[in-house]
Amino acid sequence: SQQGEEDPQALSIQEGENATMNCSYKTSINNLQWYRQNSGRGLVHLILIRSNEREKHSGRLRVTLDTSKKSSSLLITASRAADTASYFCATDTGANSKLTFGKGITLSVRP
């Protein structure tokens, strides 16, 4: 069963705009991770936030985590056409480093 559920399922924005993607999950976690997948390729790890952290930044990425609401958001600032991809959240509950992935969000950035 899916632990993470992303929202929205698809997002289309203009280059230069910010993109916000949300993820909700059901059980307690050790950390939550975001991955990107370009068409025809494998997933690439973007950023990890631990359960005791509330916000984390990496370049143009900002992730927040609210464990009381069991939700996370990924913000991509000043988006570029190259950001066009599918984005997945994944939760680590600490059992053998297994991840449970959401169904993904398709982001399209129009030039």
Add this chain to the structure above:
Amino acid sequence: DAGITQSPRHKVTETGTPVTLRCHQTENHRYMYWYRQDPGHGLRLIHYSYGVKDTDKGEVSDGYSVSRSKTEDFLLTLESATSSQTSVYFCAISDPDRGRDQPQHFGDGTRLSIL
């Protein structure tokens, strides 16, 4: 990119035939995982390995078996392929021994079609 090679990259086969997919890594990571990706389902864990000869089932393990005889290689076998196993299969690796909260690194996938 992490040194992960999946082979073959594409395969078409018939129902009832055995199929083996290979994942090879050059990173010496202890953990290896097999996922399948289907529209509307995201990625689902099939089997994983936490060391040589140490494997365990994931969420969707029925119809699949795995083997890990050495650190570098993790094989996924469909003993008798069915059309429902048509999917894109991804291998991933991680190494929690390097510290807590390690990410997974993925190969580029094998597209398997079963007719």
